[in-house]
Amino acid sequence: MISESIKARFAKEVAKYPAEQKQSAVMACLSIVQQELGHVSADSEAEIATYLGMPAMAVHEVTTFYNMYNQQPVGKYKLNVCTNLPCQLRDGARALKHLEHKLGIAMGETTADGLFTLQQSECLGACADSPVMLVNDRTMCSFMSNDKLDQLIDGLKSAETK
Amino acid sequence: MMSAEKILSQFAATGVQTCFHDRHITPQIYAGLNGSNWSLKDYEARGGYQALRKILGKDGSAPNPETGVAGMTQDQVIATVKESSLRGRGGAGFPTGLKWSFMPRQFPGQKYLVCNSDEGEPGTCKDRDILMYNPHIVIEGMAIAAYAMGITVGYNYIHGEIFQVYERFEAALEEARAAGLLGNNILGSSFSFQLHAHHGFGAYICGEETALLESLEGKKGQPRFKPPFPASFGLYGKPTTINNTETFAAVPWIIRNGGQAYLECGKPNNGGTKIFSISGDVERPGNYEIPMGTPFAKLLELAGGVRGGRQLKAVIPGGSSAPVLPANIIMECTMDYDSIAKAGSMLGSGAVIVMDETRCMVKSLQRLSYFYMHESCGQCTPCREGTGWLSRVVDRIETGHGRPEDMDLLDNVAENIQGRTICALGDAAAMPVRAMIKHFRHEFEHHVAHKTCMVPAYV
Numbered sequence: 206m207i208s209e210s211i212k213a214r215f216a217k218e219v220a221k222y223p224a225e226q227k228q229s230a231v232m233a234c235l236s237i238v239q240q241e242l243g244h245v246s247a248d249s250e251a252e253i254a255t256y257l258g259m260p261a262m263a264v265h266e267v268t269t270f271y272n273m274y275n276q277q278p279v280g281k282y283k284l285n286v287c288t289n290l291p292c293q294l295r296d297g298a299r300a301l302k303h304l305e306h307k308l309g310i311a312m313g314e315t316t317a318d319g320l321f322t323l324q325q326s327e328c329l330g331a332c333a334d335s336p337v338m339l340v341n342d343r344t345m346c347s348f349m350s351n352d353k354l355d356q357l358i359d360g361l362k363s364a365e366t367k
Numbered sequence: 368m369m370s371a372e373k374i375l376s377q378f379a380a381t382g383v384q385t386c387f388h389d390r391h392i393t394p395q396i397y398a399g400l401n402g403s404n405w406s407l408k409d410y411e412a413r414g415g416y417q418a419l420r421k422i423l424g425k426d427g428s429a430p431n432p433e434t435g436v437a438g439m440t441q442d443q444v445i446a447t448v449k450e451s452s453l454r455g456r457g458g459a460g461f462p463t464g465l466k467w468s469f470m471p472r473q474f475p476g477q478k479y480l481v482c483n484s485d486e487g488e489p490g491t492c493k494d495r496d497i498l499m500y501n502p503h504i505v506i507e508g509m510a511i512a513a514y515a516m517g518i519t520v521g522y523n524y525i526h527g528e529i530f531q532v533y534e535r536f537e538a539a540l541e542e543a544r545a546a547g548l549l550g551n552n553i554l555g556s557s558f559s560f561q562l563h564a565h566h567g568f569g570a571y572i573c574g575e576e577t578a579l580l581e582s583l584e585g586k587k588g589q590p591r592f593k594p595p596f597p598a599s600f601g602l603y604g605k606p607t608t609i610n611n612t613e614t615f616a617a618v619p620w621i622i623r624n625g626g627q628a629y630l631e632c633g634k635p636n637n638g639g640t641k642i643f644s645i646s647g648d649v650e651r652p653g654n655y656e657i658p659m660g661t662p663f664a665k666l667l668e669l670a671g672g673v674r675g676g677r678q679l680k681a682v683i684p685g686g687s688s689a690p691v692l693p694a695n696i697i698m699e700c701t702m703d704y705d706s707i708a709k710a711g712s713m714l715g716s717g718a719v720i721v722m723d724e725t726r727c728m729v730k731s732l733q734r735l736s737y738f739y740m741h742e743s744c745g746q747c748t749p750c751r752e753g754t755g756w757l758s759r760v761v762d763r764i765e766t767g768h769g770r771p772e773d774m775d776l777l778d779n780v781a782e783n784i785q786g787r788t789i790c791a792l793g794d795a796a797a798m799p800v801r802a803m804i805k806h807f808r809h810e811f812e813h814h815v816a817h818k819t820c821m822v823p824a825y826v
Contacts, residue, residue: 270744291646330487333653
């Protein structure tokens with residue numbers, strides 16, 4: 206169920222568009238649901254469809270078209286490492302490999318404790334900061350050398366075990 | 368024990384390496400930024416919103432003796448932008464003033480202004496730094512454009528991956544609204560303009576203007592067939608003008624200082640300064656704002672030269688879709704639309720991807736071709752199928768399974784994509800392939816014959 210507090214956030218987005226164009230808020234609503242619930246389920250899509258007055262299939266089209274929507278549950282921290290050419294030239298691929306080794310999983314997988322999901326991503330728009338990694342869609346981490354990646358992973362792990 | 372947010376915040380970009388350095392040349396958009404002076408009062412201290420006050424006649428200057436009216440008319444604003452020779456900074460380089468003059472100002476219904484901040488062209492990160500560290504310059508530029516075209520509602524579509532930038536822009540919008548610089552009767556005038564931020568969520572294609580409009584309407588971002596062009600059928604089917612972030616950011620300076628002064632910053636037909644995002648094999652990757660027409664060699668020097676003292680091999684001068692240029696050609700170029708076009712490539716978004724002598728061109732193209740296959744929206748068959756062919760054939764050459772006829776096959780597939788799709792993504796996928804084979808065919812042939820790179824292995 207989508208809570209009232211989430212719906213309050215929806216309302217703020219809907220207000221940006223003409224009254225008869227509520228559908229324009231669908232991307233924002235989906236990202237809010239993802240932030241609050243971790244992924245976008247078919248139930249969430251149906252509720253958003255009702256809220257915005259659009260067909261559920263039209264919501265599903267959006268979820269499946271854009272790369273960042275999680276159609277399945279992911280780990281508590283979703284890590285997206287850019288490996289596009291500008292990043293490949295500056296250790297983007299190496300950063301991804303380092304994380305695979307450190308977390309003991311392959312790209313696309315989630316750790317057994319459910320903490321981390323590791324993904325390759327296309328251009329994050331931070332090319333001069335390479336290696337770059339996006340955490341949970343909203344936090345960009347720049348200049349991620351192997352040492353910094355270790356600090357980040359170890360830090361997040363210890364924050365979870367306290 | 369630190370919270371997760373605190374841990375992550377340690378790795379946030381600071382802008383020091385990419386934007387707050389003294390290696391710009393006569394900057395206008397990035398001038399005087401330090402990361403903590405993005406807010407309204409700081410922007411105003413730098414002369415911000417003076418251009419908006421000027422056109423609305425709220426800057427205290429005397430009324431025009433001929434008309435008796437203070438401020439600038441819509442026609443005067445558009446004429447000034449035309450005179451400046453400002454060209455679209457998003458990639459196409461279309462003259463901005465001309466685009467503004469296409470808007471049917473007398474159209475009785477709603478018209479829209481859209482800022483394209485869906486900055487996803489690989490190599491480009493200039494708009495991110497503008498919006499993060501100087502958001503009000505974009506707001507002011509958009510307000511001026513809205514005034515000039517008689518538009519009352521605008522949206523800034525921001526790349527979904529830079530969510531913190533979206534939040535920063537929303538904060539700046541709140542400041543501008545509270546100060547009466549956006550909303551109804553701006554600065555007490557009869558001009559009203561509502562501006563909102565909209566974020567993407569991971570789709571390169573939405574940088575294409577009609578895909579962006581579809582996305583803004585809450586749909587899949589699949590480009591529309593043109594014509595009709597957005598100026599007549601845009602957002603919600605209404606007349607719409609779309610410009611890039613950096614284009615809007617250039618406008619306040621032009622209004623304050625005049626079109627001629629802006630033109631003189633650059634070179635004829637290529638007015639003003641331009642921000643170049645330099646990535647890849649240089650000592651100091653980052654954003655560099657320099658006058659149009661600056662020699663490439665100077666730009667490379669600003670970025671600290673090729674990394675590790677190596678030799679320059681090739682440069683992709685305008686984002687990953689631009690044809691690659693070998694070192695000897697790019698070193699003769701100046702950084703402006705006309706010079707790069709003459710050399711056989713395009714200035715595009717100003718993303719300069721530098722590759723040194725150790726780079727394998729087949730491997731580089733392999734990654735790019737995968738990207739275009741991944742991001743093709745699937746609407747047009749030549750692009751949907753063709754990008755898959757390009758990616759798979761380059762992949763098999765790189766992995767030692769190439770065939771002697773593969774280079775001709777790639778060229779043939781690319782030729783059958785180019786010009787046969789609704790939008791430019793097909794061209795963007797085809798051009799890098801053709802340019803790589805044109806300039807570095809020997810590397811592809813070596814891969815096929817020897818199943819290995821000509822250059823030492825890397826990464």
